[in-house]
Amino acid sequence: KQEVTQIPAALSVPEGENLVLNCSFTDSAIYNLQWFRQDPGKGLTSLLLIQSSQREQTSGRLNASLDKSSGRSTLYIAASQPGDSATYLCAVNLNTGGFKTIFGAGTRLFVKA
Amino acid sequence: KAGVTQTPRYLIKTRGQQVTLSCSPISGHRSVSWYQQTPGQGLQFLFEYFSETQRNKGNFPGRFSGRQFSNSRSEMNVSTLELGDSALYLCASSLVGGATNEKLFFGSGTQLSVL
Numbered sequence: 001k002q003e004v005t006q007i008p009a010a011l012s013v014p015e016g017e018n019l020v021l022n023c024s025f026t027d028s029a030i031y032n033l034q035w036f037r038q039d040p041g042k043g044l045t046s047l048l049l050i051q052s053s054q055r056e057q058t059s060g061r062l063n064a065s066l067d068k069s070s071g072r073s074t075l076y077i078a079a080s081q082p083g084d085s086a087t088y089l090c091a092v093n094l095n096t097g098g099f100k101t102i103f104g105a106g107t108r109l110f111v112k113a
Numbered sequence: 114k115a116g117v118t119q120t121p122r123y124l125i126k127t128r129g130q131q132v133t134l135s136c137s138p139i140s141g142h143r144s145v146s147w148y149q150q151t152p153g154q155g156l157q158f159l160f161e162y163f164s165e166t167q168r169n170k171g172n173f174p175g176r177f178s179g180r181q182f183s184n185s186r187s188e189m190n191v192s193t194l195e196l197g198d199s200a201l202y203l204c205a206s207s208l209v210g211g212a213t214n215e216k217l218f219f220g221s222g223t224q225l226s227v228l
Contacts, residue, residue, distance in 0.1 A: 099210040103156035
């Protein structure tokens with residue numbers, strides 16, 4: 001059974017700091033891994049998607065890496081800003097002949113001005 | 114291009130009633146999946162539909178059901194509501210729901226409160 005774990009559960013940092021969010025998964029048979037952002041009471045916004053054959057993806061101040069063999073992914077946020085405050089969710093899509101998506105519990109990030 | 118649209122945005126029901134939630138995917142997307150989000154359990158996969166067929170199902174009781182129409186719009190139904198069904202229900206769409214480079218796009222969700 002695929003399990004996804006995110007560490008830390010919560011994080012508070014001063015503005016401008018670089019930070020790393022961690023995601024681990026138990027079964028390496030994944031289609032891809034996607035990082036999302038969720039603001040309170042809202043839906044999810046896709047940040048980055050890493051295909052199972054890729055090692056990393058970058059978008060602006062965000063960089064996500066994937067190590068399938070060890071079942072780990074990291075999301076690196078450079079020069080954090082107060083607007084980055086949100087919950088960050090990691091999700092793996094399983095190879096089941098269609099999407100079956102398993103989410104981690106998320107990391108709640110607060111960036112202080 | 115319009116995003117994923119979920120209706121209604123908020124819903125209040127009482128125990129024992131049933132409820133139907135609607136999801137319109139992004140134009141051209143044929144895979145629709147549903148999720149339940151609660152503070153205690155986080156985001157949990159309910160089911161996924163493609164071409165009017167359920168392809169994958171999560172670990173939820175039979176009270177939770179869904180369907181997909183020929184235009185890819187999907188509905189989710191919960192019968193005999195329980196207090197524990199109070200949650201944010203999210204719908205996501207993707208092109209075909211099986212390619213490694215496919216992203217999931219989420220709607221804003223339906224907040225269901227069961228009293």
